[in-house]
């Protein structure tokens with residue numbers, strides 16, 4: 001499926017997910033990069049050593065969720081837009097998903113957008129909590145989305161209401 005569509009299988013996504021115990025501890029990165037490709041900026045982005053050193057540039061990244069502090073630095077360093085940070089502790093009824101976003105104009109804080117899954121299908125409504133677009137983010141802005149808890153492992157992008165990305 002991944003090779004044909006670029007969309008990972010539910011099993012692959014499940015394997016990449018942090019454990020329930022880790023999710024209870026706060027923000028953590030999810031690396032949904034499953035194909036062997038010549039790419040490795042993520043291993044240099046993480047100064048916590050959470051993303052294991054590659055032996056070969058074609059390695060598939062491996063993250064140790066226990067070493068990850070959820071800082072999010074790696075999100076904008078990934079050219080494949082395959083790294084997200086999720087925070088299940090954000091509030092009682094909502095979690096936070098931090099997604100890379102390369103479309104302009106950027107959404108506004110407080111805006112309600114349509115959360116999309118990895119395949120671009122609508123998952124749920126999401127509220128924009130913060131937009132990070134500093135130069136230090138390698139020109140890929142990161143948008144923080146508050147979503148219902150059951151959407152935390154689904155929302156990986158969004159579309160602005162009214163048709164704009």
Ligand code: SF4
Pocket residue numbers: 028029045046047048049050051063067068069070071072073074075085
């Ligand atoms: S979120 Fe921060 S600590 Fe976690 S893998 Fe990314 S850079 Fe490393």
Ligand code: SF4
Pocket residue numbers: 031033039040041042043061077078079080081082083
């Ligand atoms: S930088 Fe992104 S696309 Fe490249 S190997 Fe790491 S996770 Fe995969």
